């Protein structure tokens with residue numbers, strides 16, 4: 001499946017397109033893994049400041065184009081939330097901070113959301129997080 005078109009997505013979501021935003025969104029869609037605002041900022045080669053990157057990522061989260069999740073140190077991590085990356089849980093290693101996307105386990109979260117929304121609640125964010133030690137860290141310990 002072809003990658004999402006940043007122009008079209010910004011237009012559909014009613015977000016004003018600037019060249020900086022288009023470049024950032026292109027980069028978000030290019031990534032298949034979780035990233036931090038600092039990671040994304042690095043790709044701009046100083047063309048945009050970190051605060052702007054954060055604001056734009058928050059806007060993308062509000063509009064459902066990206067989702068955020070708590071990282072191993074409580075920092076916020078991000079990933080695209082388009083058709084190419086449906087809702088899924090994550091495994092976080094508490095020692096090295098590795099984050100793995102776990103595909104195919106999203107049904108529980110979706111069902112919980114639709115049950116809650118049927119009862120009149122509104123779900124803004126879903127985090128499904130499994131925390132522990134990754135294989136490498138376990139080996140180092142033993």
Ligand SMILES: [Zn+2]
Nearest residue numbers: 004082083084
């Ligand atoms: Zn996409």
Ligand SMILES: [Zn+2]
Nearest residue numbers: 093096134137
């Ligand atoms: Zn680890």
Ligand SMILES: [Zn+2]
Nearest residue numbers: 034079090101
């Ligand atoms: Zn993920």
